[in-house]
Amino acid sequence: MSKRFSQTAVYSLLLSLAVGLAAVPAVAQTVYVDGIDAAFPPFSFINTQGEAEGFDVDVVRWIGEEMGFDIQIVPVDWDAIVPTLKLGTIDLIASGMTITQERLEQVAFTDPYWSIELAVVVRQTTDSDGEPIGEKNLFTAMQPGQRVGVQRGTTSQSWLEENVAANGIEIEIVLYDNFLLALDDLEIGRVSSAVMDEPTALSAIGGRPLAVAGTIATGEIYGYAVRKDDTELLSLLNEGLRRIQASPVWDELVTEWLVGQ
Amino acid sequence: MTTADLLTALPGLMRGAGMTLLIVLIAIAGGIALGLPLGTLWSALPSRRLLRSLLWLFDRVFRGFPALVLLFLVYFGVGSIPGMRISPFAAVALALGLRSAAYQSQLFRAALEMVDKGQRDAAASLGLSGTATFIHILLPQALRFSLPGLANEYSVVLKDSALAFAVGVVELMSRGKFLSMATKDTATPYLLIAAMYWVLTQLGVTFFRQIEQRRRIPGLGTHASQSRANRGTQP
Amino acid sequence: MIRFFLDILPELGAGLAVTLKLIVCSVPLGVLMGVIVAMSRTYGPRPVRFLAASYQSVFRGVPLLVQLFILYYTLPRFGLLLSPFAAAVAGFGLCSGAYHSEYIRSALLSIPTSQMEAAYALGMKKITAIRRVILPQALRRSLGGCGNEIVSLIKYSSLAYLVTLVDLTGAGKQIAYRSFRFFETFLIVGLIYLAMVAVTSSGLRALEFHLDPEHARPWPLARGTARPIRRSRKFASKEGHIES
Numbered sequence: 001m002s003k004r005f006s007q008t009a010v011y012s013l014l015l016s017l018a019v020g021l022a023a024v025p026a027v028a029q030t031v032y033v034d035g036i037d038a039a040f041p042p043f044s045f046i047n048t049q050g051e052a053e054g055f056d057v058d059v060v061r062w063i064g065e066e067m068g069f070d071i072q073i074v075p076v077d078w079d080a081i082v083p084t085l086k087l088g089t090i091d092l093i094a095s096g097m098t099i100t101q102e103r104l105e106q107v108a109f110t111d112p113y114w115s116i117e118l119a120v121v122v123r124q125t126t127d128s129d130g131e132p133i134g135e136k137n138l139f140t141a142m143q144p145g146q147r148v149g150v151q152r153g154t155t156s157q158s159w160l161e162e163n164v165a166a167n168g169i170e171i172e173i174v175l176y177d178n179f180l181l182a183l184d185d186l187e188i189g190r191v192s193s194a195v196m197d198e199p200t201a202l203s204a205i206g207g208r209p210l211a212v213a214g215t216i217a218t219g220e221i222y223g224y225a226v227r228k229d230d231t232e233l234l235s236l237l238n239e240g241l242r243r244i245q246a247s248p249v250w251d252e253l254v255t256e257w258l259v260g261q
Numbered sequence: 262m263t264t265a266d267l268l269t270a271l272p273g274l275m276r277g278a279g280m281t282l283l284i285v286l287i288a289i290a291g292g293i294a295l296g297l298p299l300g301t302l303w304s305a306l307p308s309r310r311l312l313r314s315l316l317w318l319f320d321r322v323f324r325g326f327p328a329l330v331l332l333f334l335v336y337f338g339v340g341s342i343p344g345m346r347i348s349p350f351a352a353v354a355l356a357l358g359l360r361s362a363a364y365q366s367q368l369f370r371a372a373l374e375m376v377d378k379g380q381r382d383a384a385a386s387l388g389l390s391g392t393a394t395f396i397h398i399l400l401p402q403a404l405r406f407s408l409p410g411l412a413n414e415y416s417v418v419l420k421d422s423a424l425a426f427a428v429g430v431v432e433l434m435s436r437g438k439f440l441s442m443a444t445k446d447t448a449t450p451y452l453l454i455a456a457m458y459w460v461l462t463q464l465g466v467t468f469f470r471q472i473e474q475r476r477r478i479p480g481l482g483t484h485a486s487q488s489r490a491n492r493g494t495q496p
Numbered sequence: 497m498i499r500f501f502l503d504i505l506p507e508l509g510a511g512l513a514v515t516l517k518l519i520v521c522s523v524p525l526g527v528l529m530g531v532i533v534a535m536s537r538t539y540g541p542r543p544v545r546f547l548a549a550s551y552q553s554v555f556r557g558v559p560l561l562v563q564l565f566i567l568y569y570t571l572p573r574f575g576l577l578l579s580p581f582a583a584a585v586a587g588f589g590l591c592s593g594a595y596h597s598e599y600i601r602s603a604l605l606s607i608p609t610s611q612m613e614a615a616y617a618l619g620m621k622k623i624t625a626i627r628r629v630i631l632p633q634a635l636r637r638s639l640g641g642c643g644n645e646i647v648s649l650i651k652y653s654s655l656a657y658l659v660t661l662v663d664l665t666g667a668g669k670q671i672a673y674r675s676f677r678f679f680e681t682f683l684i685v686g687l688i689y690l691a692m693v694a695v696t697s698s699g700l701r702a703l704e705f706h707l708d709p710e711h712a713r714p715w716p717l718a719r720g721t722a723r724p725i726r727r728s729r730k731f732a733s734k735e736g737h738i739e740s
Binding site for chain 2: 046050083
């Protein structure tokens with residue numbers, strides 16, 4: 001028994017040591033950790049094999065190769081992503097992140113690299129000719145009492161809060177962990193529409209009875225986010241962006257991911 | 262979701278399951294490492310006011326706060342202390358480990374008190390020192406009494422581990438979510454994950470039952486099966 | 497910090513209201529399921545017993561989070577559409593029901609067979625005997641464990657935000673991410689849960705003490721203090737219990 005006791009003691013000690021070591025951050029300068037939204041096609045998502053894929057994933061990997069650093073991509077719960085960046089668990093966010101005033105107070109962004117609009121997605125029905133059309137249009141989707149699904153912590157959420165709810169139109173904004181869950185619920189029927197970034201909408205509604213009812217021109221621009229004091233990484237990313245946009249790789253990636261959904 | 266999808270997804274899911282098991286293992290081991298001394302302390306020092314109040318506070322916080330809130334508190338709370346960095350995995354292990362320690366301290370305390378008083382007297386009459394009595398006589402019996410409670414703890418921690426993605430740890434549940442979104446299928450992945458968790462639970466239950474069988478002392482079983490510490494933990 | 501607390505109070509209050517609603521609806525469902533399943537498993541015919549045991553195995557072996565997702569996102573594919581609130585209540589009720597059923601079942605088994613025999617001797621049918629003699633005693637004995645489970649439910653109601661309900665934890669999360677004051681926000685949220693847990697715990701233990709002094713845990717001492725049973729003279733039983 002005393003042998004087992006000391007065995008247990010040694011194992012507990014080793015395990016506590018392991019926990020302690022796990023808490024020590026990896027300070028290898030050449031590896032940057034990129035936090036992504038795991039379900040934000042076409043910019044970043046986890047595919048069936050569990051690997052990260054997407055436009056931003058490819059761009060950041062290319063920049064890493066070009067500028068000489070390694071990239072480790074980790075999925076993060078989206079509404080925690082800025083705190084996660086500030087905490088140091090990740091070093092950059094390359095995941096279709098819109099540059100906003102609010103976010104600029106917390107993090108630093110690279111130069112903008114893409115612009116998008118928001119899209120309102122609704123269920124698809126057929127009209128009198130048997131043609132598929134959206135169940136609602138932009139106007140009917142934003143009526144008082146309608147349930148609109150968005151992802152928590154996104155510009156879609158703030159747009160709805162500031163421009164619809166704040167103007168007295170009492171829609172019910174339903175918050176999801178990510179847009180794809182909102183689309184699932186849209187298909188199921190619990191919400192009458194979902195608002196999200198247009199590329200995501202186009203990418204995600206393929207093969208489902210959903211349609212884009214219209215777009216909201218918010219003039220949003222995407223940038224990569226880093227910690228405010230991380231000027232080194234910021235300049236690396238900006239330089240990398242300049243280079244990739246000057247090379248044919250950019251057009252290839254754009255065609256592959258962002259055009260002709 | 263096609264069978265092909267399923268096959269390609271399996272490795273990822275297994276990695277998730279591995280991470281889940283790792284979390285559970287470390288949390289429970291940590292729980293034992295901390296809970297056993299605490300439980301012993303509590304049962305051995307019933308009269309030390311300050312110590313008891315501290316233990317009571319620890320117990321209250323880690324058993325009174327929801328696991329999710331504990332996770333957030335540890336990850337963001339520790340992380341927002343200037344100069345401190347904690348990885349999500351460490352935060353999960355710490356939060357769940359401390360929580361488990363709080364439960365296990367109760368478990369071990371009750372288990373120790375369940376050992377027949379006559380054992381202590383017999384040990385004293387044989388001239389065994391306090392420590393020797395503890396290590397050779399009390400602890401082995403107490404550990405046997407606490408096995409059902411430990412099996413329960415395994416099950417509880419396994420289920421709490423599903424919350425880990427809230428602070429960024431990619432374990433089985435999050436793998437399932439990713440898969441569901443990658444395949445646009447809201448049925449198969451979740452059902453699959455449920456089945457996998459069920460299997461993991463059964464593995465644990467069987468494991469503990471095996472240990473119980475192997476370490477069983479005939480005649481000691483009747484008490485254990487009716488003990489209050491193990492109330493509701495019997496299969 | 498006090499100023500901060502006052503600022504977020506309304507938002508937290510709204511979340512708390514949702515949490516309370518959830519708890520109030522889920523607890524009875526859980527206890528009901530517990531009684532049904534425990535009875536099925538103890539007194540039912542073979543197939544019913546098997547179903548009850550499977551229910552217990554599934555709902556205790558699968559994380560609540562997964563159960564919620566399945567109830568919310570998967571069931572609609574099979575035709576059953578639940579609102580977020582309904583899905584949450586169903587999830588909490590079914591899951592806690594599985595645990596309740598275990599406590600009630602062991603309580604049912606701990607009632608001495610002499611009770612049943614005495615009931616038969618008085619001419620009662622099996623159903624009547626169960627309903628009027630066994631079950632009340634069992635329910636009293638299971639108060640400890642079931643009370644435990646009810647307290648647990650208060651804590652794991654915090655998962656409701658995953659099916660789009662903004663409960664106390666959901667509200668806390670939003671506040672924390674907005675204000676970046678994580679430690680304070682989650683501490684306050686945690687303390688509110690703790691308060692609910694403490695109040696419920698005390699209340700349940702008082703109930704336990706009043707209804708079943710023989711088996712009640714000592715009160716109001718710290719939870720789980722293992723002390724010898726204080727036998728209330730009023731309810732002294734004649735049978736020998738093997739208590740440790």
